[in-house]
Amino acid sequence: MSSNTGGYFVPAPTAWPFYLTIGLFLLLGGVSNYLNGHGTSIFMWTGLVIALAFIWIWFRGIINESESGKYGEQVDMTYRWGMGWFIFSEVMFFGAFFGALFYARQLSLPWLGGTDVMTNAVLWPQFENAWPTNGPGSMGGDFGIIPPWGVPFLNTMLLLTSGVTLTFAHHGLRENKPRRNVILWMWATVALGCIFLFFQAEEYIVAYQHLNLTMESGIYGSTFFMLTGFHGMHVTLGTLMLLVITLRLMKGHFKPDSHFGFEGVAWYWHFVDVVWLGLFVFVYIL
Template sequence: MGSPAAQNSSRYFVPDPSVWPFVLTIGLVATIVGVSGYLENNHIGPLPIWLGVALSIFIIFRWFQGIARESEGGRYSAQVDRTYRWGMSWFIFSEVMFFAAFFGALFYARGMVMPWLSGEGAKLSTHLTLWPNFEGVWPSNGPANVGGEFKTIPAFDVPLLNTLILISSGVTITMAHHALKEGKRGLCILWMWATVALGCSFLYFQAEEYMHAYHELNLTLGSGIYGSTFFMLTGFHGMHVTLGTIMLTVITLRLMKGHFKPDSHFGFEGVAWYWHFVDVVWIGLFIVVYWL
């Protein structure tokens, strides 16, 4: 039969059926519909957005709570731990592909469409009929001056500050991880709160940057291909930073309650993986979107 420990390590925990995925889907759909309607000026007000966001956050926290109880209750075997690692790895890979699509759209517009519209290498001179005066200069608000004139955000201003903030947060969460593995829980909690504070600081400065872009630079989602790719890339990254900051907060609170052990803490590691991914994406954004 084997020892109880050996039997537990070979068991695979299967959770009970849950309604949380379906309720979370409802909250996310309400949020997306509300935001899309707001952007298209075809909405009934901000109520769907606030309800969707509130419902999503509530479900996420309840879901986290259930997973924490399962983990601390000793219901996860070594096989479950390996499954979580594979699952998190594939999730981050899907996120890499998600951002790759938007980076690809930016490269396509900047490196291929702009030269075509200006007549470079074109086999058919349709640009002479459609936009004869178009100049393929980046950043562009598109043919026919879509959205009016705008200014870009200098790379070595708030974007550089946010880059330093995120790089610093990568260092602090790594220090927290080392402290946890060494059994220094108090020091780990201190480093984690520092990481949360840096994540919140990043979001604050990005919100300030957006308000400055809209109100003073006339840089909006309607500012041609540059405006749309700029806000799609930086906006989705901001959403990932928001989710990552929420997860960091949950992990820190769990640490304060005595959760996680030096040799068993994948919940912590999974969030750290995600946060490092967010850091790397931002470095790419800083170079491609702001600097070049």
């Protein structure tokens, strides 16, 4: 661990979280404005710039504190608990979306189709219980679906492989193997994450331009893009985190017995892998 084992390090007060909140508020408000058809919002780009700037400033300060030996065992344990609760909140986040998919497929469609109760006789007598659906009266229009054994299966292999390369890098760091090998495994992990995002972007282009599968394609389209889109955002964030960790390794950061920054990112990336497996099964295959 670090040299500070006599007490708990308390950082000086800072306004960075407040400024970051402003940036995220503008970013999310701008994205919402864009998705509702109001064009590219200046608030979205302004918020993105502010958020990235203060993430850089804030994280740089944390890295400097860590490398200067200010963090002891208590701080390390605090970070571990904090990361654990953060990943738990992410489990609940995706659990809500998987729950929405389950509710639509297993409850709403049978009710509307009259399989379990005679709801359809009152709401929409002609509705058929079938999945995927574009909604009662074909409100979502005709669309095609993404075959699971093409790009989705390839992306599954890419993410699973990235979990293996990251694990090799982690074991290499813990066992004090040559740092060059650890860095190469990390660059391989970053590359696999970027390739995944490239293929997902290609998949979205095909969906919109050739399959007429959009966020307006009924409940199937909305749940498809909600789940895969938010997962893509997490892969993007995870890839950036992996890139930062790789650059820190190249600067000589992290030691075999003190590298929670590395471990925290590894936890997050493995969580992203597990979520994708659920997506692949319940969104693409079933």
